[in-house]
Amino acid sequence: MRVLPILILALLAPLPAIIMLVRASHGICPPPQANIAERLEVNWDLTWGGMSSEAVYAVDLCGDYLYAAGMTWSFGAGGSDILLLKVDRRGSVVWARTWGSSELEEARDLCVNQSYVYVAGGCLLKFNEEGGVEWAKTLLRDGDPLTIQAVEVVGDGVYVGSREYVLAKLRDGGSLEVEWALNLTSALRPTIIRAQGEGVLVAYKGGRSLAKFSSRGELVWAKQLDVVIGGLYATGNAIYVTGTSYSAIHPTAAILKLNSDGSLAWSRRWGYSEFEEGRAVYVVEDEVYVGGGSGPSDEGFILVLDSEGNLLYEYVYGDGGIETFEDLLAYNGRVAAVGRTWSTSRSLREVEGSFASIEVSAETLALDTSEVELELENAEGSVTSPEGSTTYAGSGDALMAVFGISSIEAVYELGDFPSPFTLGGVANVTFVVGETGSHGLFGLGARTTDVLGAIGVAYALGLASESGYCYWVT
Incomplete structure (x- = not known):
């Protein structure tokens, strides 16, 4: 499992503005195009x-x-x-x-x-x-x-x-x-x-x-x-x-x-x-x-x-x-x-x-x-x-x-992140598994701010794998 780099980075320091979405690659849905507006938030x-x-x-x-x-x-x-x-x-x-x-x-x-x-x-x-x-x-x-x-x-x-x-x-x-x-x-x-x-x-x-x-x-x-x-x-x-x-x-x-x-x-x-x-x-x-x-x-x-x-x-x-x-x-x-x-x-x-x-x-x-x-x-x-x-x-x-x-700025395979990877720390990352913008686990409403828990749920349900896609939204 190649998610260790994500977990290490995710526990460094808080950056609440970052949202990561993990999505399966085995036919559930294709990866989205980059730069698609997802929502507005007050800056x-x-x-x-x-x-x-x-x-x-x-x-x-x-x-x-x-x-x-x-x-x-x-x-x-x-x-x-x-x-x-x-x-x-x-x-x-x-x-x-x-x-x-x-x-x-x-x-x-x-x-x-x-x-x-x-x-x-x-x-x-x-x-x-x-x-x-x-x-x-x-x-x-x-x-x-x-x-x-x-x-x-x-x-x-x-x-x-x-x-x-x-x-x-x-x-x-x-x-x-x-x-x-x-x-x-x-x-x-x-x-x-x-x-x-x-x-x-x-x-x-x-x-x-x-x-x-x-x-x-x-x-x-x-x-x-x-x-x-x-x-x-x-x-x-x-x-x-x-x-x-x-x-x-x-x-x-x-x-x-x-x-x-x-x-x-x-x-x-x-x-x-x-x-x-x-x-x-x-x-x-x-x-x-x-x-x-x-x-x-x-x-x-x-x-x-x-x-x-x-x-x-x-x-x-x-x-x-x-x-x-x-x-x-x-x-x-x-x-x-x-x-x-x-x-x-x-x-x-x-x-x-x-x-x-x-x-x-x-x-x-x-x-x-x-x-x-x-x-x-x-x-x-x-x-x-x-x-x-x-x-x-x-x-x-x-x-x-x-x-x-909020827009998808990049799409990477899990573990395939640019080096050096600097976001100022991402401890308070919210992981959402499912369709972009659905804010839930394929309609089940699962949402967690716990990085290990989110990835664990995704893998346990077979919704993410080593070849899955990981996107972050700023």
Whole structure:
């Protein structure tokens, strides 16, 4: 029996995050593929705020840092101000910045490009990685300021969308210049912008319209969906949309996959309580992550689907208070979700909601566009560095939660481990014998934290042998 190396290593030191699964190789089931997501677990969560109200609506990643943008009423120059947080991967706030005036400001979108953070908060701001403001600009149409709510940066091209139905491409090549600008009709308010290929996708958050434009501002196509759009993500040849469907008795979260020409590939709905809104979607390889909020249950939710629209996992996050996720992203086996919380403590739990295909139309939309002249001027405002509390502080705090994706990272035959084999010690290993994710001995519910006992049970029942497979999940 060649399990001695495992037993010696398993008794060295505690590492509770490691899970080992022993599975037979004699026809009971084949070894799984590597890197298959098994479940989500909370790595850490962070609240930030003061005695008034805070929220974050967008998140992006650069290097080892997460950036989240939103609004604060507790700090700043007065009224609501733009809030920008920089957080390291351990969940510590590196710095916090506010920007604003005595008027009302809030950030609805951000995009990180080459260590610079572009923030859409009525005006357009550019922060450096130290939290300094490089510039703050207001866009004027016929002398009237536009309310910028979306930003996407591709190279030195900065695409912005305004509440006033204006889509523009700026050029940030040392000095900021307007390359082109379009007036759109009221059917398409450009409040979500995502790059795809040589152009950009533009969606109306809270509306039903979606369009694609070339990098020169030419309309490629426009569609009208019969779901209310909440979030958008683009890959090289596909478009993913989440939002809200009203086709069932209660409003449910909708998840759509479109082809690059805007035609529908598949459509799904998911419901858990009496009202679900999909607000963010992110795609990594063949997995689709969807985040949003549930109505009466007042909880955030995260769904994981495959690229064919099959539901893999479903979770809600909260604990009797009010939570909602406004944006999310996936990176290096983790999911970062941001939003707002009214709770002092929260937990993640797996649920079983209602999931089904739905009939959704993606009709061609007649969209008129016209060129418009825009002017740029410096925006008036001041920046502060507030010391917010990372313990729930008031009537609604900014929320960032990072969830780890448990996935099979390696498959080895028993005793055939790499050398040197260093995991920092694995004394508190949990062995589970059976199907991945079944958490039991082929449905018998056998589970033990005793390494010798687990291997002994496996061998006694003939479920593992010297040629069996051993996987560990981090």
